[in-house]
Amino acid sequence: MRAVEAARGLLPVRRVVRIGVTGLARAGKTALLTSLAANLLAAGAGFPALPAFTERLAGRSFRAALAPSGSGELPRFDHHTHLAALADDPPHWPARTGAVSLLALDLTIGWRGYATPLPPRHIRLELLDYPGEWLLDLPLLTQNFDTWSAAALKRLDGRPEARDFLAFSHGLPATAPADEPLASAGHALYRATLERQRQAGLSMLQPGRFLMPAPGPQPPWLAFFPLTGSSPLAGLMEDRYDRYRTQVRADLVAPSFGQIDRLVVLADLLTALHAGPAAFADAAAALSDTARALHWQMRLPFLPDWMSGLAPLFGGIGRVAFAASKSDHVADRQRGNLANLTATLTATPHVESRAFAIASVRCTEDLVWTLDGRPISAVRGRVAGEARAGRSYPGEVPDRPPDAGFWQHPFLALPNFEPLRLTLAGRAGVPHIGLDALLTFLLEDLL
Amino acid sequence: MSETRVPPRFELEPGSITRLEPEQLPAIVLPSAGGPHTLGLALSGAGVLIAGLAVLDAGNFVADQFARSAVLGWATLGVAASGFGLIGAGAWRELRGLFGLRKVDKLRAALADPAQVRKAALDWLATLPEGAALSGAVAATNDPDAITALLRAGPAATLRARADALGRTAALQMFAAAAAVPSPALDGLIVAWRGARLVRQVAELHGMRPGTLGTVMLLRRVLTGAISVAATEMAANTVANAALSNPILGRLAGDVAGAGVAARRMVVLARATAAACSPLGTNGS
Structure with missing residues (x-):
């Protein structure tokens, strides 16, 4: 090499x-x-x-x-x-x-x-x-519609932002027809759910092009949402999902966005x-x-x-x-x-x-801060809009995914320091x- | 474990502060032997001995002549003063040549500083014959990048074109010399002589008058700079090809081994010298 x-x-x-x-x-x-x-x-x-x-x-x-x-x-x-x-x-x-x-x-x-x-x-x-949103489309390339739908619906389960969409989804009959109005309504609700989740600070928002569409007019196959079962509507959603994946694959090798x-x-x-x-x-x-x-x-x-x-x-x-x-x-x-x-x-x-x-x-610059009689490594920066220095020790950063004990102490929000x-x-x-x-x-x- | 953890905290310090400054990053310093080189010390010593003893000897001789006769004394003093005066004038010119190089360095640093770029550009334009035409545009521009672009497109391009012309002339002369000189051993001497002359010509084009020492310093800088100017090798080839496009010369180029190579070197040398003398450096090309 x-x-x-x-x-x-x-x-x-x-x-x-x-x-x-x-x-x-x-x-x-x-x-x-x-x-x-x-x-x-x-x-x-x-x-x-x-x-x-x-x-x-x-x-x-x-x-x-x-x-x-x-x-x-x-x-x-x-x-x-x-x-x-x-x-x-x-x-x-x-x-x-x-x-x-x-x-x-x-x-x-x-x-x-x-x-x-x-x-x-x-x-x-x-x-x-x-676009960071598009990054989350990569996992879709290795998932079929059923797998993706099951995972997406599982993630949404119990989330307050998804209440409307879940109500719509659960209310669909097992033999829901492949009607465009149904598809559009479900897609609009799912898209609104993703928007609300983004505002709530969540990251796993798929498909990414729902939040950051590609330039140009929106193609009709973009109107889909996660749906399980074997209804004609689920079949239509699967076709559109597969078309979406084809487009993601094409974008990845396109001279403009890919390569x-x-x-x-x-x-x-x-x-x-x-x-x-x-x-x-x-x-x-x-x-x-x-x-x-x-x-x-x-x-x-x-x-x-x-x-x-x-x-x-x-x-x-x-x-x-x-x-x-x-x-x-x-x-x-x-x-x-x-x-x-x-x-x-x-x-x-x-x-x-x-x-x-x-x-x-x-x-920021590093400093040693004595807290509760113990020297702690912290940082110091000028707070934006305050013209005053702020000292921050947001908490210990874990070196692996944190366990339940970690969440007993809050990790502080990052202060808005201004650049050096x-x-x-x-x-x-x-x-x-x-x-x-x-x-x-x-x-x-x-x- | 969690009981001994210090709770997170954020506190504002009393009183306002100025914006924080970045910590100076350590500059990458190449290892140095420390102090002047051995050869430099030896040569300096030799210079002090030769010049000092010569002055003392001349002083003694003038004093002796005065002891013999006042007329002889004054005449000897006149001869000694003229001789040393000419040597001093030569040394002063050498120093001016060296200062000229340092001036380019200062101008280059100023052009890289957004706070000084406009003043530096105007200063440089004031030293150039066609500079006045561009001064108004530079004075009216606020963006440092735009000023540099103006300089690059204006005086730097003109100087480069003239340096290319000098390089082409030298290339043709080298070509003719290589074809005419009977002994290949003389080729090297001719290349060295014409190369040094070309360096001085291009330096003069940039408003410098380097003496022997200045030319040596400039050559040293040109050799260093030639690495980055090697990027222009292809462009230099194009210039050399254009210069040698005459069918008869082209035929001769095939017959006289090395003539084409030496001619191309002259074009590259002209470009490298122009880059060393230009306040815009290699960015000017």
Whole structure:
């Protein structure tokens, strides 16, 4: 694999590497993209913005520049506006993005030793803001309609947000006809349920395109909902579900949204810990199902399972980084636990993956706080809108899925700290935690 | 276990604070031997001995001449002062050449700083003959990236085109020389001489007048910068091909081994020197 990459690097052509950045809702995708681009540009200008990445380069020359948009179909990620918002005084968090966008950077990496005189390698790094909602469609590829319906209805059972939909679903006769009005009414109720669950902080919301539809007019086959039984209506729902899966598969290999070489999956596990056992279990299930579904690539029924491990050689997602975001809200000592917790939830076969605890834009500094006579590792930051410093110790972060004992003590909500000041308006990089290690892992085989 | 756990807490500190600053990341420092190199020390010592003893010797000689006769003394003093004055003038020019390089470094740093970019750009434009035409546009632009783009498209592109022209001329001369010189052993000497001259020409194009020492420093920088300029190898080939597109020269290129390679090197050298002398660095190309 390494030899193949090295041989590719010698060719006088620009290699295009597409990194999909996705994540569960409100995990900080926009901040990650902004910080990643700013720090790569800063590292290219000689600032020590990404120490682990620079160390990996081992003295080789490195330059980075924003690539022109060209004539592509995807909207360009507005890096300058987002960075300016962070650099502003007082700073603002980048606005939440609601559409797919792309940010491309041209990287130029020299050689070392006797190979120094060789022409440098050119890599176009495309960072694709991949909708987090769509990520949850991946598990559908390996589930038939009956399996998915049973799991979805089980998740909804007892949830207050699903009361109307469950009443409708339970009220359907066993021989419900395949009528369009019935299908539309059930779909509208199910979609409203998903919206309410998203507002309640839940993550496992399938199908993802119900919440983030693809651009363009909505096709009729999108109107389905989970339904068990063998009624004609269930048959219609199954047909539409299968059509939906075909579209998901097509999108994954489409030149615009698909063809992703590497993937970053972000999750705000600290907020999930605060939201309680149900929300955490939901986020954990979303992450685990996604991780399991990531070997969709090259999964042809006539090929033995071991061959899917060769998928990266033929294209497809070669590396996946699972990252717990906002790790600057807990002390350094607990970030290891956060990374371990993420790793436990995201073990995935067939794809090279690693778990990280990162903060795309650092807001705090570590401090030792004496609480109840005991020194505790905590963090300190400037509270947004207050102009005062706040000290925060939200609780212990477990290094594995928490047991019942953990939930006896509340895990505090994360305070709204404002980002640290950006040196040279962000041109010297954006303060972060662990972003250099994440980037080095993603591009390791190319460096 | 849970009884001994410290309950989570959040507290606001009294009094307002300014925005928190990031911790300085450790700069990556390459190991250094510490202090000047041995050869540098030895050469400095030799220089001090040669210059110092020469001055002392000349002083003694002038004093001796005054002892012999006032006329002889004044004449010797005049000769010594003229000689040392010329040496001093040469040294001053060398130093000015070195300062010119340092000025480029300062300008480059200022252009990378969003707070100083406009002033630095205007300062640079003021030193260029066609700079006045672009000054108004730079003064009216607020976006640092837009200012850099203006410089890149304007003076940097013009300077690069002129450096290319110088490189093409040198390439043609190298080609002719390689074809005309009877001994291949002389080729290397000609390449070295023409390369050094090309470096000085491109430096002068950028408003510098490097002396011998300045040229050596510039060559050293060009060699370092040539790694990143190697990216332009293909572009340089295109320029060289255009320069040698004459059918007769093309035929000769096939006949005279190494002539084409040396000619292409001149084009790359011109580009690398332009990158080393330009306040925009390799970003200018």
